[in-house]
Amino acid sequence: MVVFADRIDAGRQLAEQLEFLRGQDVVVLGLPRGGVPVAAEVAAALGAPLDVILVRKLGVPIQPELAMGAIGEGGVRVLNDEVLSMARVTEEEFRAVEERERAQLDARMALFRKGHERIDLTGRIAVIVDDGIATGSTARVACEVARRLGAAKVILGVTVAPAETIRNLPGADEVVCVHLPRQLIAVGNHYVDFSPTSDEEVIRLLAAAGRPSAGAAGTTDPAESSGAETDAEIEIPVGEVYLGAHLRIPPAATGLVLFAHGSGSSRHSPRNRFVAEVLHEAGLATLLLDLLTPEEEPSRANVFDIKLLADRLAGATEWVGNQPETASLAVGYFGASTGAGAALWAAAHSSARIGAVVSRGGRPDLAGPWLAQVQAPTLLIVGGADQEVLDLNRRAQVELRCPNHLAVVPGATHLFEEPGTLAEAAALARDWFTDHLSPRADGRPARDKQ
Incomplete structure (x- = not known):
């Protein structure tokens, strides 16, 4: 059986x-x-x-x-x-x-x-x-x-x-x-x-789960960390709620990527933590963010409320822009599933200049008419075996007016569970972010580029 x-x-x-x-x-x-x-x-x-x-x-x-x-x-x-x-x-x-x-x-x-x-x-x-x-x-x-x-x-x-x-x-x-x-x-x-x-696979899963490193500082208060890696569980005030998040900043970080999880997933998602680990190795800071509170998560209506998710992401973006450790970092968004729609919606409305957006197995179509307002260079990563979502991404790409690219990972299904496919998607995201979030030669962050 x-x-x-x-x-x-x-x-x-x-x-x-x-x-x-x-x-x-x-x-x-x-x-x-x-x-x-x-x-x-x-x-x-x-x-x-x-x-x-x-x-x-x-x-x-x-x-x-x-x-x-x-x-x-x-x-x-x-x-x-x-x-x-x-x-x-x-x-x-x-x-x-x-x-x-x-x-x-x-x-x-x-x-x-x-x-x-x-x-x-x-x-x-x-x-x-x-x-x-x-x-x-x-x-x-x-x-x-x-x-x-x-x-x-x-x-x-x-x-x-x-x-x-x-x-x-x-x-x-x-x-x-x-x-x-x-x-x-x-x-x-x-x-x-x-x-x-x-x-x-075992090593990858352990790394994606954020297992403590030998000799690492562990979970610290970002305000107390200077010149060393920050690795902290935090709460971010957005409107009337506090959102759980995991902030990790490697020494001499070159940019900050905010993760917008989708379909009810959370900051503990092993797939997104694996991608975050790849970005850390490239010198990028990450903020894995719960866009819904534990009380809100059970409602499927909240999971597909793209405006609510986008507003929460924009609020978290404003928060990191006011923190001493992250204020100078160029910001990018990484969205998965419905989180990709929220990331693109937020990028179109954010008062901060978003340096890059990456969607993995995402639903950019859920950003609707705001796709045409996105200015950040956008990478759409889709599994070759995820035909329905691939078609939705192709249609959404037509609406984008910003620099963009559609990358298809052969053989991958929606969750990129096939051997090697998630690693390929993570490498594509890493390269896109490092290309678009690198500081300018004059020392100003990439998000200040006109």
């Missing part, structure tokens, strides 16, 4: 069942590799930090997919005595498997933790996420690892697992599972797309 389209769909379904954790002190921990795409969706939905918890399955020598135990960080080891007895594994065979898997575990620790600190679990709720479990050995050891790392409570969130396994799973204070079949032959049978997750 198929339940999930892919791991992203599975993560969203799991996130719905974990919604009760929103607002609590939660750290979401994905089990590499397949559990991390699921965990990224959960973390984004809960507004929680994302990290990995590293464990390795100890497979029976003649049947490696059958777990006789598992090992994890900190020397934790869990054995499945029933499997060991049934498979008649000798001590020498077991030692060989454990040594091999321990080497793999150490290698993954070096790979996934390179340049990043492990998020401290002390006194927090650890939510361990996997894309499905069979025997539960790996999940058990992950729970033990989280406990030894100081977690006050351990919750295991899985997409699919046998009911019998869930009933006999020690270590977790609570288990949340989307689908509990009476008999599980293979986890992959419950997915349309269960293609392997690469190490590169």
